Structure formats: structure tokens, C-alpha cells
Amino acid sequence: MLSYILFTLTLGGIYALLSLSLNLIWGGAGMVNLGLAGFFAVGAYASALVTGAGAPLVIGWGAAIVVGLAAGLLVTFCTLRLRDDYLAIVTLGFAEVVRLVALNERWLTRGADGISGIQAPLKAELGTAGFNLFYLGLVAAVVAVVWFGLRRLDLSPYGRALRAIREDQELASFAGKRVLRFKFEAFALSAAIAALAGALYAHYASYVSPDHFQPLITIYIFLGVTAGGVGRPLGALIGGYAVVAFLEATRFMAALMPGLSPLQHAALREIMVGLALILVLHLRPQGLLPERIPPAPRVP
Amino acid sequence: MVISRRMLLGSTAALAGTLALPPLSLAQGEPIRLATLTPLTGAGGPYGPVMVKAAKAVVDEVNAAGGVLGRKIELISEDDQTNPEAGVRAARKLIDVDKVVAIIGTWSSAVTTAVAPLCWESKTFLATVSGADAITLLPHQGYLIRTQPNTTLQGRKFGEFALAQGAKRVFFLSPQTPFFQSQLDNITAAVKKGGGEVGSLVYDDKKPSYRSEIDEALRFKPDALVLGGYTPDTTVLVKDLYRAGYKGLVVAFGYSVNQKLVDGVPAEAVEGIYTISPSPAEGSKAYERLVKLIGVANPDPYTTQVYDETNLIIMAIAAAGQASGTAIKDNIRKVAQSKGGVVVDNAVDGLKAIAAGKAVDYDGASGPCDFTDIGDIADCQFRYEQVKAGKITLVKIA
Numbered sequence: 191m192l193s194y195i196l197f198t199l200t201l202g203g204i205y206a207l208l209s210l211s212l213n214l215i216w217g218g219a220g221m222v223n224l225g226l227a228g229f230f231a232v233g234a235y236a237s238a239l240v241t242g243a244g245a246p247l248v249i250g251w252g253a254a255i256v257v258g259l260a261a262g263l264l265v266t267f268c269t270l271r272l273r274d275d276y277l278a279i280v281t282l283g284f285a286e287v288v289r290l291v292a293l294n295e296r297w298l299t300r301g302a303d304g305i306s307g308i309q310a311p312l313k314a315e316l317g318t319a320g321f322n323l324f325y326l327g328l329v330a331a332v333v334a335v336v337w338f339g340l341r342r343l344d345l346s347p348y349g350r351a352l353r354a355i356r357e358d359q360e361l362a363s364f365a366g367k368r369v370l371r372f373k374f375e376a377f378a379l380s381a382a383i384a385a386l387a388g389a390l391y392a393h394y395a396s397y398v399s400p401d402h403f404q405p406l407i408t409i410y411i412f413l414g415v416t417a418g419g420v421g422r423p424l425g426a427l428i429g430g431y432a433v434v435a436f437l438e439a440t441r442f443m444a445a446l447m448p449g450l451s452p453l454q455h456a457a458l459r460e461i462m463v464g465l466a467l468i469l470v471l472h473l474r475p476q477g478l479l480p481e482r483i484p485p486a487p488r489v490p
Numbered sequence: 491m492v493i494s495r496r497m498l499l500g501s502t503a504a505l506a507g508t509l510a511l512p513p514l515s516l517a518q519g520e521p522i523r524l525a526t527l528t529p530l531t532g533a534g535g536p537y538g539p540v541m542v543k544a545a546k547a548v549v550d551e552v553n554a555a556g557g558v559l560g561r562k563i564e565l566i567s568e569d570d571q572t573n574p575e576a577g578v579r580a581a582r583k584l585i586d587v588d589k590v591v592a593i594i595g596t597w598s599s600a601v602t603t604a605v606a607p608l609c610w611e612s613k614t615f616l617a618t619v620s621g622a623d624a625i626t627l628l629p630h631q632g633y634l635i636r637t638q639p640n641t642t643l644q645g646r647k648f649g650e651f652a653l654a655q656g657a658k659r660v661f662f663l664s665p666q667t668p669f670f671q672s673q674l675d676n677i678t679a680a681v682k683k684g685g686g687e688v689g690s691l692v693y694d695d696k697k698p699s700y701r702s703e704i705d706e707a708l709r710f711k712p713d714a715l716v717l718g719g720y721t722p723d724t725t726v727l728v729k730d731l732y733r734a735g736y737k738g739l740v741v742a743f744g745y746s747v748n749q750k751l752v753d754g755v756p757a758e759a760v761e762g763i764y765t766i767s768p769s770p771a772e773g774s775k776a777y778e779r780l781v782k783l784i785g786v787a788n789p790d791p792y793t794t795q796v797y798d799e800t801n802l803i804i805m806a807i808a809a810a811g812q813a814s815g816t817a818i819k820d821n822i823r824k825v826a827q828s829k830g831g832v833v834v835d836n837a838v839d840g841l842k843a844i845a846a847g848k849a850v851d852y853d854g855a856s857g858p859c860d861f862t863d864i865g866d867i868a869d870c871q872f873r874y875e876q877v878k879a880g881k882i883t884l885v886k887i888a
Contacts, residue, residue, distance in 0.1 A: 194586030201579070293666045294692065302668040303624050306603050318611050395578060396607055401600040402575050441568070441583060452567035453539040456530035459569070
């Protein structure tokens with residue numbers, strides 16, 4: 191039981207990182223990024239390949255961040271004139287492109303076989319149980335650092351400028367904000383965080399394949415951020431953990447229903463996930479911890 | 491009533507004593523837990539539910555006959571969602587919370603590769619139906635067997651069959667799967683040996699139409715097409731092939747061109763298609779038992795394999811005298827392939843033979859079920875069928 195809880199918490203941390211990434215770009219700058227799974231995949235593959243070639247882990251994670259940044263810049267560059275739904279569609283396309291490249295470029299990614307046996311840091315030294323505990327701590331620490339940084343960003347003038355762009359891009363630009371530059375930076379940073387989450391996942395699971403990065407994971411993260419509170423890093427963080435806890439809880443909830451076949455249990459779980467999304471949107475669209483908007487200073 | 495300190499101490503000690511006792515006496519009656527981890531949703535959704543049914547049928551049968559080692563067997567089923575990430579979460583739950591001794595039936599090769607390390611690290615036995623060659627090459631220390639023949643064998647059979655039908659130019663159409671390359675290599679090797687030529691094309695398995703892929707395939711002027719996909723994409727493919735007016739030989743996997751597909755498309759589109767599948771030993775007693783047990787007329791190879799794996803694991807537990815992944819690992823070959831052992835086709839008979847101290851050689855619904863050292867199936871017969879007037883009819887078993 192304990193190792194199951196450790197595992198769920200570790201995975202929760204990785205989802206929380208993805209949620210923080212989405213919150214920065216969606217909650218902060220108002221850009222809908224449906225390509226989260228793509229950036230997650232880019233980071234996972236980058237680190238798996240670099241460490242697979244013999245580089246130490248730190249270099250692998252560094253590479254994941256760099257490649258994530260580059261992918262973020264590239265996608266922003268390709269979508270400069272797009273907003274809202276159109277941007278969402280193109281980013282969704284990006285995620286699928288990444289998955290298809292991973293599936294078909296066998297020389298690099300080993301295709302549908304995926305890359306197995308990715309090095310797990312200190313696993314040999316710590317043993318399986320020790321490793322699980324160590325990795326939970328590591329992921330939690332990364333989540334804490336990223337959350338702290340994003341919160342600072344959120345409260346800083348930079349965060350305010352991002353929000354101004356989210357609310358009205360033209361107005362922000364009239365106010366002298368360099369909208370394009372903000373967008374580039376925010377998107378690249380968000381992509382880098384998602385890529386880092388991918389790298390953490392790859393070295394925890396020791397295996398990545400194109401099947402890992404189906405669009406479903408993006409939907410889960412949207413569910414998490416919406417439930418936690420769009421526009422507030424702590425809300426996103428809690429949402430990320432909550433979504434994993436909820437996904438696992440549906441397993442036990444479905445099992446409580448007597449007289450159903452395993453197939454019906456599986457269907458019931460999917461129904462519960464859909465229902466949760468609808469309920470959250472209906473009952474608490476602002477999320478558990480809604481965005482705090484400071485009152486405008488009073489002009490005497 | 492005033493509780494004295496002595497009374498309190500005494501009763502606390504007694505209470506602690508009773509707490510310490512029960513586990514010993516209860517352990518006897520605690521069920522042995524096995525799990526199925528099959529796709530119930532996602533791309534593998536059409537296959538998983540029947541697989542679970544087969545495993546459940548075996549477990550019910552054994553429980554009705556008194557269980558194994560005097561204990562009942564409990565079967566827990568989880569959904570891997572045909573997704574390695576979800577599969578790992580489900581496997582974690584099965585291993586850590588339910589403490590199952592074996593996991594049966596992982597279908598997608600990616601899910602199996604993702605789940606396998608959890609199994610060997612926790613000394614849980616994994617029996618899979620995935621076909622990718624790489625799976626048995628993982629460092630699984632014996633904690634893994636598969637009943638699906640690896641693709642080296644299957645590819646060769648496809649190539650040889652096409653040649654035997656007089657085809658010289660063979661074209662392989664397949665979605666990107668973990669076994670695409672080895673399948674192609676082995677078809678090529680077999681066809682080249684007979685002086686033929688092979689072309690290939692990888693397609694995306696979620697497209698609504700394959701006209702352009704078929705045009706490309708037909709430019710090769712093939713005498714034979716080998717289809718490597720699954721039921722959903724092959725359904726679209728055979729319809730488009732018919733529209734394109736292709737009249738040559740078509741060979742496909744038995745699990746993709748199944749009765750469901752044949753019933754779902756116009757009869758002309760599938761007429762004459764050959765299928766090859768690892769032969770469920772149809773006509774064998776195990777196969778007939780399975781058909782009767784689950785009430786499905788033509789169980790697919792995966793279902794027959796899950797049936798066999800469940801039987802084998804239960805017998806291995808009995809042969810070992812204890813229920814653990816390691817015990818199953820050490821004894822599964824003893825019940826699967828003991829030379830000169832009593833040949834059995836189900837766990838209930840097997841358990842009786844084991845109780846009588848006899849060696850056992852299981853012959854199952856999917857075949858003889860003998861395993862090599864790395865967990866591959868040692869020998870497998872193939873079943874060649876053809877669609878004739880809307881029915882899949884047997885051509886030969888070889």
C-alpha cells in the first residue's frame with residue numbers, strides 16, 4: 191500500500207508540474223496550449239536519448255529544458271498571428287506531430303517499441319523502495335521550486351504585464367508592453383517546464399513510447415487546472431495532485447458498485463471523469479482557489 | 491465500576507494478545523489473488539473484455555472444485571486503457587494494494603514493456619499476449635512468459651504462404667507497430683529466398699480512408715498484399731481495396747480479419763481473403779471447453795491464450811505448494827512441459843494430477859504451451875483460413 195501511495199504522489203507531482211506549466215501560459219498569458227503532451231514528450235525523449243548516449247543525468251535534464259525551450263519558441267513563432275481556438279488547434283496539431291515523429295523515426299526513437307531501460311538515478315544504490323522515496327522527494331522539491339518561482343513571477347510586474355496581455359493584447363501594446371516578446375518568453379518557459387516534467391517522468395518510469403503521449407493527458411491537465419483554479423499557481427499545483435488522486439480514486443469507487451463486469455467498471459470510470467469535469471465547470475468554474483485580482487489603487 | 495490499574499494492564503495485554511493471534515489462523519482462508527490487466531477501453535477495447543471472461547471462467551471452475559492449496563482464488567480485473575501510463579498506474583495498484591501474485595493478459599506491447607519492470611522488481615509474475623520481439627529480451631529474470639508467438643516466426647509464415655500461392659511480388663501494408671520491422675524483415679527473407687520481391691508501406695491507423703496508400707501499394711504491381719493492422723483500420727482498408735478493384739491475393743492476421751469484420755463489410759470486399767493466426771488448437775479438448783465455458787463461438791487467439799495462462803499459473807501455484815510470483819516462475823515450466831507427464835487440458839484435472847504426485851504437461855486452447863528459457867513460446871502451429879461466402883473457413887493447420 192505504501193509504495194502505491196508513494197507512486198501516486200510522485201505521479202501527482204509530475205502532473206502538478208504540467209499543471210503549473212499550463213497555468214503559466216493559459217492562466218497567465220491567456221494562450222490555450224492543447225499541445226502540452228507534445229512538450230511533455232519532447233522533454234522525455236530528449237533526456238532519454240541524451241542519457242542513453244552516456245551523458246550524466248543532469249545533462250539529460252538540462253537538454254530536456256533546452257529542447258523544451260526551443261520547441262516552445264518554434265511553436266510560438268509558427269502561431270504568431272493565431273489566438274484562442276485557432277491557437278488551440280495548432281498546438282494540438284503540434285502534439286500529434288511530435289507523437290507521429292516519435293512513432294515513425296525509428297533510427298532516433300526506436301518507433302513504437304519505445305525506449306526502455308532509461309537510467310533511474312541512484313536506483314541501484316537505494317534499492318526499489320529507497321528509490322521510490324527518493325524520487326518522491328526529488329519531484330516534490332522540483333514542484334516546490336517551480337511553484338515558488340512562478341508565484342514570484344505572478345506577483346511581479348512581469349506577471350501583471352502577462353495578465354494585461356491576456357485581457358487585452360492591444361491595450362497592453364498601447365501601454366508600451368512588448369507583447370510579442372512576452373508571448374515568446376512565457377510560452378517558451380511554459381514549454382520548458384512541461385519538458386522538465388517529461389524528463390522526470392522518463393527517468394522514473396524508465397520507459398517511454400509514443401503511446402505515452404496521447405492527447406488524453408492534456409485533457410487531464412486541463413481538468414486539474416480548471417478544478418484547482420486557473421490563474422493561480424497554488425491552485426494549479428493542487429489541481430495537478432487532485433487529478434491523479436481522483437483518477438486513482440475512481441478505481442476504488444467503481445469497484446464499490448456491485449454486480450458490474452470489469453468492462454462496466456472501466457466505462458464507469460470514464461463516466462466519472464467526464465462527470466467531474468462537467469460538475470467543476472458548473473458548480474465552481476473559478477476553481478478551488480480562484481485567481482486573486484488585487485483591487486485597483488484608489489486615485490485621490 | 492472503578493477500573494484499577496492492574497485490571498487495565500491485564501485487559502490491555504489480553505487485547506494485544508488477541509490482536510496478535512488472528513493473522514495466523516486467518517492466513518489459511520485468505521484467497522490467492524490473481525489479476526487480469528487487459529485493455530477494456532481504447533484501441534484494444536474490442537479484445538479485452540472476452541479475455542477477462544476467459545480468465546474468470548477458469549478461476550470460477552477451479553474455485554468450484556475446491557480452489558488451490560485449500561484456498562480460494564480471487565480474480566481482480568483492471569483496465570490498462572491501451573495506454574502505458576494508465577497501465578502502469580493500474581499495475582501499481584494491483585501489485586501494491588491487492589498484492590496479486592500474477593498479472594495476466596497485457597495486450598499492447600507498449601503496455602507490457604512499461605509494466606514488466608514493476609513486475610520483476612516486485613517479484614510478480616507476468617503472462618502477456620504481446621507479440622513484440624523486444625519483450626522477452628527485457629531483463630525479466632524469468633518473471634515473464636508470453637503465449638503469442640514472436641514476429642520472427644509469424645513473418646516467415648506470411649512470406650512462405652504468399653510464395654506457396656504463386657505470388658512473386660508481395661506488398662506489406664501495416665500501421666506503425668513495435669513488430670513492423672521484424673515482420674517485414676522476415677517476410678522479405680522468406681520471399682527473396684523464393685526469388686520474389688517485397689515492398690512495404692507504413693500507414694497511420696486512424697485515417698478514415700486509405701485511397702492514397704492503396705494507390706501507392708498498387709503501383710508496386712503486387713501479386714499479394716499482406717495486411718498487418720488491427721480490426722478497425724483493416725475494415726477501412728479492405729473496403730478501399732475493393733473500390734480500387736484489386737483482385738489479387740490478400741493475406742491478413744486472424745485477429746484483424748475476424749468474423750466481426752466479415753459481418754461488418756460488404757461480402758464482396760472480403761471474399762477470398764486469407765488469414766493466418768497462431769492456431770488455437772481447434773478441435774482440441776481445451777479449445778472446446780473454452781468455447782463452452784465462455785459461450786463465444788470463435789474465441790480469438792488472445793482469449794485462448796489468456797485461458798491457457800490462467801490455467802498454467804494456477805497449476806504452477808499448486809505444483810509449488812505456495813502462492814507467490816517466484817513460486818510461479820520456478821514451476822510454470824514444470825506444469826507446461828514436463829516430458830512424459832500426464833497430458834491435461836485444464837487446471838481442474840491438472841490440480842488432481844499434481845495432488846496425486848504426477849508430473850503434468852499442459853496442452854492448451856492456444857497450442858501446446860511450451861516455453862523457451864526467455865519466455866517465448868517454443869513451437870506453434872499456424873492456422874490458415876479463408877473467407878468464403880461471408881464465413882471464415884479453415885484451409886489448413888500447419
